[in-house]
Amino acid sequence: MRKIALARDEQGILRMQLNNQTLFQYGPLDQGFWPDGLYTAPTDAALRWDIEMTKKLGFNMARKHVKVEPERWYYWCDKLGLLVWQDMPSGDKSARWTGPSGYDGEEMKRTPESTAIYEREWKAIMDSRHNHPSIVTWVPFNEGWGQFDTIRILNWTKQHDPSRLVDGPSGGNHFPAGDIVDHHQYPGPGAPKRTTERAMVLGEFGGLGLPVKGHTWQDEKNWGYRNYKSSAEVTKAYVDLLRKLHPMIGSHGLSAAIYTQTTDVEIEVNGLFTYDREILKLDEATVTAANKRLYGPPPPAPRVTVLSPNSKDAPTEWAYTTERPDSNWTAANFNDAGWKRAPGGFGTKGTPNTDARTEWKTSEIWLRRSFDAPANFKPHELRLSFYHDEDAQVFLNGQLIAEFKGHVGNYDVMTLDDRARKALKSGRNVLAVTCKQTRGGQYIDIGLEDVEEFEPARK
Numbered sequence: 537m538r539k540i541a542l543a544r545d546e547q548g549i550l551r552m553q554l555n556n557q558t559l560f561q562y563g564p565l566d567q568g569f570w571p572d573g574l575y576t577a578p579t580d581a582a583l584r585w586d587i588e589m590t591k592k593l594g595f596n597m598a599r600k601h602v603k604v605e606p607e608r609w610y611y612w613c614d615k616l617g618l619l620v621w622q623d624m625p626s627g628d629k630s631a632r633w634t635g636p637s638g639y640d641g642e643e644m645k646r647t648p649e650s651t652a653i654y655e656r657e658w659k660a661i662m663d664s665r666h667n668h669p670s671i672v673t674w675v676p677f678n679e680g681w682g683q684f685d686t687i688r689i690l691n692w693t694k695q696h697d698p699s700r701l702v703d704g705p706s707g708g709n710h711f712p713a714g715d716i717v718d719h720h721q722y723p724g725p726g727a728p729k730r731t732t733e734r735a736m737v738l739g740e741f742g743g744l745g746l747p748v749k750g751h752t753w754q755d756e757k758n759w760g761y762r763n764y765k766s767s768a769e770v771t772k773a774y775v776d777l778l779r780k781l782h783p784m785i786g787s788h789g790l791s792a793a794i795y796t797q798t799t800d801v802e803i804e805v806n807g808l809f810t811y812d813r814e815i816l817k818l819d820e821a822t823v824t825a826a827n828k829r830l831y832g833p834p835p836p837a838p839r840v841t842v843l844s845p846n847s848k849d850a851p852t853e854w855a856y857t858t859e860r861p862d863s864n865w866t867a868a869n870f871n872d873a874g875w876k877r878a879p880g881g882f883g884t885k886g887t888p889n890t891d892a893r894t895e896w897k898t899s900e901i902w903l904r905r906s907f908d909a910p911a912n913f914k915p916h917e918l919r920l921s922f923y924h925d926e927d928a929q930v931f932l933n934g935q936l937i938a939e940f941k942g943h944v945g946n947y948d949v950m951t952l953d954d955r956a957r958k959a960l961k962s963g964r965n966v967l968a969v970t971c972k973q974t975r976g977g978q979y980i981d982i983g984l985e986d987v988e989e990f991e992p993a994r995k
Contacts (some may be wrong), residue, residue: 540672540701542715542735549789550735552701554619554672560785561619561672561792562830563597564590564808565740568605569801571753571811575603584612585813586798591618593808593820594827599739599794602626602678604661613670621673621703621794622665624658626681631709633680634888635945636721637728638708646684654682658689662697677705679720690714706739721946722761722796723773725781727788737792738784742777743806746770746817751810753802760806761796763941771818776951778826779989786834793830833992843960844907844967846921846983848947851879851893854905858898865902866931866968872904882971883979887925889946890979901980903969911962913986918952918960921983924971930982931968935959947981 542550543558551558566586570577577583583606590598597619600609604625613620631644646654658676665671674693677683683705690713694702704710707720710728716735719728724741745760746767752758764770784790800807808823809816845852855875864870882896882903920930925943929936937956959965971980 538669538672540699542701544732547789548732550732550791551789552735552791559596560790560831561597561737562795562827563595563599563619563621564795565601565797566590566598567601567797567799567801568603568609569799569811577606577609580608582813583609584616587612587616587618589809589816590798591616592824594824596831597621597672597792597794598798599623599675601797604665607665610665610668610670614668618670620668620671621675622661622671623675623678623706624654624661626678627654628682628684631680631683633708635679636707636724636726636889637710637719638680638705640708640710642680642709643683643686643711644680646682651684654684654689655692658693659696662693666697671700673701673703673716675703675706679707680705680709683709686711687713701735703737703739704734716791721948722944723777723948725777725784725793726946727784727790730789735791736789737794738781738790739792739794740796741781741793742774742795743797744770744773744777745804745806747805748810748815748817751812751815752800752805753811758803758805760804763805767817767819771822774818775822775826778830780949782830783835783837783989785830787837835992836990838990839988841986841988842983843909843965843986844905844982844984846923846947846981847880847891847893848921848923848981848983852905852983853877854880854882854903856882856894856896856901856903858896858901860900861902864934865904866936866966867934868906868964868966870904870966875904881923881979881981883925884977887977887979890923890977890981892979896978896980898973900970900972903971903980903982904966906964906966907984909960909962909965913960913962915957915960915986916988917986918956919985919987920950920952921947921985922950923947923979923981925977925979926971926973928969928971928980928982932956932959932984933961933965934968943976 599621704714718739720740743761745763800811878894883892930938
């Protein structure tokens with residue numbers, strides 16, 4: 537009824553194909569929770585509605601996340617035409633894992649009893665859902681949770697059902713097995729290290745949060761990977777993510793991407809819909825158009841002009857102090873001659889996915905560095921490349937251009953608004969940054985770049 541396979545493109549990159557046609561797969565992470573029945577939908581029509589709306593928004597796939605649905609859900613996916621990635625529900629302890637994609641080669645050890653339970657239940661899932669052609673990928677492990685005997689389990693899964701693809705551990709910890717290398721990055725987007733041995737996918741990204749009063753599981757302390765205050769804001773942020781994702785299909789060889797998530801789930805408010813399914817939180821027409829653009833030819837990789845580099849790959853020197861400075865410390869003409877000089881990033885060892893070249897362990901830090909913009913420089917789209925843990929503010933020539941709350945687990949990029957464009961000038965400019973710390977790891981690093989994007993080539 538359908539064929540799912542891998543084939544090499546003209547660059548030798550393995551691409552997912554449906555019925556021998558290359559198809560970029562894009563869909564939401566779908567946990568299948570309901571406010572009244574938790575794991576149980578109120579009606580068969582409710583199950584169908586989720587799938588219909590997923591397709592209506594321009595997605596062609598859903599990843600059923602750490603849950604197995606009733607047969608009717610897969611029936612509607614078969615009938616309505618939605619591809620499915622099916623997870624094995626996570627269990628037992630976790631291997632050592634830190635986002636975005638863990639530690640290659642890391643796994644945990646299960647007892648013989650736990651191993652037998654996993655193998656029996658995973659086989660039962662594959663056997664009971666085998667006849668649903670909508671299922672195109674099995675996902676045995678997610679983010680290290682319960683991940684054991686990885687190579688054996690992935691190979692056994694493929695041997696048991698060679699008609700489907702087998703995801704390597706979703707989000708890490710990666711091993712040389714399975715059909716897919718699966719990277720997670722929030723908000724992202726991102727991609728795994730380039731390989732020609734397996735298909736490359738972005739198995740989770742996004743998670744843009746918007747709590748809607750009267751439609752949340754609880755009134756306060758709801759959570760998203762990055763939170764917004766209005767539908768217009770979160771819609772703009774979503775489109776911005778997809779603008780960055782689209783060229784990565786070509787430049788980074790991505791075969792699929794999965795956005796978190798279909799609906800809010802209890803305290804998680806990063807759904808496209810509210811938990812009760814009453815409100816689509818993003819603009820429908822805008823989201824649908826952005827999603828459908830992903831299936832067209834990807835544009836060339838953007839041209840990036842680094843104005844002030846971060847310290848992710850090489851140290852960048854900053855002036856810094858851990859003693860509160862004068863109120864005009866963000867100004868371009870502020871005299872920071874009495875501040876210390878040291879390379880970034882600044883933080884504590886062990887903060888995930890960082891290189892703390894200069895130790896910072898006080899509750900607050902202030903940073904400054906100057907850079908030169910070319911004469912008559914006209915920016916296209918200014919972006920910050922950053923890592924913050926925790927709250928941070930960024931100033932350009934005394935103008936506040938970005939604020940961050942909480943922390944991230946990896947370096948990320950954010951498009952800046954007109955405040956940054958107006959503050960940037962030819963010649964000398966000054967970036968000023970402050971970061972606060974309350975608990976756990978801590979780290980701050982900031983870079984500024986200009987990005988010129990291109991349209992897809994016309995055939």
